[in-house]
Amino acid sequence: MGKVLAICQMGGEFVQNKDGTLTYSGGEAHAVDIERDMALDELRNEISGMFNCNMEAYSIKYFLPNNKKTAITVSNDKDLKRMVDFHVNSDTTDIYIMKKAENRVIRSVVADSDTTTDMTTTTLATVDGSSKRRRVSVDWANLITGVGQVFESPKAFRDTLHKYAVANKFTYKFVKNDTTRVTAECTAEDCPWRIHASKSPAKKEFMIKKMSDEHTCGKEMKRGHRLASQRWVASVIKEKLRDSPNYKPKDIATDLEKEYGLSLNYSQAWRGKFIAKKELYNSLEEASGQLPWFISRIHETNPGSIATMDAPEGSKCRFFVAFRASLEGFEHGCRPLLFLDAITSKSTRHWRLLVATAVDGEGEIFPVAFAVVENDSLENWRWFLEQLKSTLSSSRAITFVCNGQNGLLEEIPLVFDEYGYPGYCVNQLIEDFTAQLDEEWTQEVKNDMVDHLRHAIYALKAEEFNQCLDNIKAQSEEVYQWLMETKPERWSDAYFKGLRYGQYSSNAVEIFTDWVSTRYELSVVQMVDLVRCKIMEMMYTRREISNGWTDLLTPSANRKVQEHMNRARTLDVVCSAGDVFEVRDDSVNNVVNVETWECSCRRWQVDGLPCMHALAVFERTDRGVYDYCSKYFTAECYRLAYSSSINPIPDVGQPIACSSELIHSSVTPPTRTRRMAGRPKEKPADPRISIKRSNRCSKCKVYGHNKATCKMPAQMDI
Incomplete structure (x- = not known):
């Protein structure tokens, strides 16, 4: 069993060295034993007692061996076990207790005068030769370290890439962006910078697989960076807004100018604050009201x-x-x-x-x-x-x-x-499996690999499953190992421990x-x-439809049984003692046990409906087919599922008609929260103007009409 001696450190700060490595400085330290099977909650409780703190506000971080540039966050039990595995051969390991709202990093820069400056302050030379001090997010500039860096999820990678791009003054666009892979490239013309991240072979973390070394575009960012959206502004100021509710938009714009070199107007800052306030307080107000x-x-x-x-x-x-x-x-x-x-x-x-x-x-x-x-x-x-x-x-x-x-x-x-x-989920498994295939393979090879996986999923016997896995292994040992790590007993019919009744x-x-x-x-x-309301309507509709059924089974189950019955009539049945029969199918002998509802082909047990071998026995012995179908496929059971109704909640909203019955909808159209794109249809009225100016006719000089509508007869020139 793995075990490490951890030095817990809290209250200090990270110092970034010239080579990019991080060193922890200051704070208080305590020692604690961490075993591999220890739960994260246990460790949090122990740390909470050590430092007398509420661990909900803190995160636990550590460094990988030989990598002092990226601090890894421990967020669940698996992360903790992985940390122990990484350091099990070390005498001690350091873990750092960091406040979630801060996670500050300090870079130490030694100048000619032997002074040290804060990482968030640099001196920029202006056109007139004067110096202007501006805070820039250097910690964001180093958030992405290169190939091999791992993230908890694709979303975590996208968020990090967003901050990295803002800090490094470039814009990007997504080439691929889904749950298994993300590829982005610089939007500047002829710039080759590109980054690609996807699931690691172990299917546990999101990892950067490829990344270009540098930009050729110079990374010149406009003062109004297009990545600095309203939501990004909200994410940056949210924590400060929590501590300072009266944080003014003009102060927000000033701080963003100092920290990121972005020039935002009052309106942009105000909208960012509005979104941040909504995310911070709306749910709390609703929860309490x-x-x-x-x-x-x-x-x-x-x-x-x-x-x-x-x-x-x-x-x-x-x-x-x-x-x-x-x-x-x-x-x-x-x-x-x-x-x-x-x-x-x-x-x-x-x-x-x-x-x-x-x-x-x-x-x-x-x-x-x-x-x-x-x-x-x-x-x-x-x-x-x-x-x-x-x-x-x-x-x-x-x-x-x-x-x-x-x-x-x-x-x-x-x-x-x-x-x-x-x-x-089979669809997700196939999607994840496809992401593991080598990009250099031809489409034909990839299709064959997916076909082998599908056959392995629906294989009913171990020998069929093993044959499919051997075909995959022959093509790629790495893909085969990944597939075995997903635990076939969770997705293959040959080993599945539960009952899916043919629903994958x-x-x-x-x-x-x-x-x-x-x-x-x-x-x-x-x-x-x-x-x-949607569930209520769905239950009513299906209940009404099922009232017209006349067969004992539901329509889809009845069709499946009839298809199997057509094939069953061509099979030979050999009677044996009691309820055990032998059915010959293409020179293969299948044993059917009517009493236990089992067939050696295992289709009956997996689907819950009699296989063609069992149906052949029923046909030979004049047994009732419907007596050997799972009750969940009967029309009676279907009606029981929808026999109860969800009652309306009439005082939440206005009533609307729903299908054939009157259902009270609870959804009152909310006020639109976002400004629509494009120019407004009408110019908003200025509330300061309360009196409209009347028209004055240029012909008769009377107010209230114009020359075109004037009724005074025209005077003849003399």
């Missing part, structure tokens, strides 16, 4: 529903909702299968939706619970899973399928114990994104109630 009232209204109008709010220190509130109709529908009518997704909408940039959706008998999503959070961090996901666990009444084992981001797959068994089986991915992201996409920015109450 609207949300508690809304929670009580949910409980009153929908008894048995769960609605809870949590406001962690130093972050926005978290709001969890699970309506009684959804919980009962999942319990009685849906498979024990939940898909976990995080949804971001352009109209709700400050919030993310964490959703848990089930699947009904038709393979369509069934929303069970959702939460509104600040971000989809592991901490927020853990809180969401804990709320979900306390909400579900039965103790049946549940399979969870997600995209594997932020360590969520490891978190599921910790929260649900033996009742939770983690699964990797979900379209919940597209549906929820469509639900909450509006031209207006929604508050938490508006977003939650908009989702409530």
